Amino acid sequence: MTESAPKRLSRPASALAALVAVAALAAVAYLVWGGGGADGGAADPDDPAQVALGRAVYAEHCAACHGVNLEGQPDWRSRLPGGGLPAPPHDETGHTWHHPDQQLFEITKYGGARYAPPGFQSNMPGFGEAASDAELWAALAYIMRSWPDKIRIRQNGIDRRARAAR
Numbered sequence: 029m030t031e032s033a034p035k036r037l038s039r040p041a042s043a044l045a046a047l048v049a050v051a052a053l054a055a056v057a058y059l060v061w062g063g064g065g066a067d068g069g070a071a072d073p074d075d076p077a078q079v080a081l082g083r084a085v086y087a088e089h090c091a092a093c094h095g096v097n098l099e100g101q102p103d104w105r106s107r108l109p110g111g112g113l114p115a116p117p118h119d120e121t122g123h124t125w126h127h128p129d130q131q132l133f134e135i136t137k138y139g140g141a142r143y144a145p146p147g148f149q150s151n152m153p154g155f156g157e158a159a160s161d162a163e164l165w166a167a168l169a170y171i172m173r174s175w176p177d178k179i180r181i182r183q184n185g186i187d188r189r190a191r192a193a194r
């Protein structure tokens with residue numbers, strides 16, 4: 029045993045103070061740098077493990093509507109006879125990259141109705157019951173991975189401005 033161990037144990041107050049200081053710093057860092065979404069997650073298209081998970085989540089939960097290759101449904105800008113819209117593409121030809129990360133996450137978790145204008149019938153279900161937050165962030169990372177650099181940079185800018193406004 030080292031000699032310093034009992035000494036440290038005899039000073040629990042300073043140890044606690046140090047812990048509190050570390051926790052406070054972490055909280056400040058989280059607030060300042062965002063730490064991803066308010067739900068504690070983040071999409072990182074440069075993280076191969078997250079993208080691999082996202083590919084599987086996408087195939088299971090998203091591809092049926094948004095297309096196996098993120099291509100969306102045909103004629104996705106035209107209203108359906110019953111109201112609402114077909115599923116849009118998630119690749120760079122779509123509209124997905126116009127949104128900040130947190131908004132994409134909330135649409136995915138809670139459904140399209142969350143951001144739909146009043147009276148609009150959303151056909152985008154929420155996946156909060158079917159998948160974990162980590163899985164949903166991963167699906168978004170997989171989607172972002174498909175965007176060319178130019179689009180990724182623009183979406184990063186949109187995301188940064190939204191974070192700054194929060």
Ligand code: HEC
Pocket residue numbers: 085086089090091092093094112113114115116122123124125127132135136139140141144149150151152153155167168
């Ligand atoms: C049942 C079909 C369906 C499934 C399954 C589905 N979506 Fe959607 N999604 C839609 C439709 C339709 C829209 C268009 C907006 C609306 O109707 O609210 C949409 C819109 C979105 C948007 C907003 C795009 C934009 O440009 O505004 C995101 C993000 C999205 N979906 C993500 C996902 C993800 C991620 C999954 C899988 C976890 C998924 N969706 C599964 C039908 C679906």
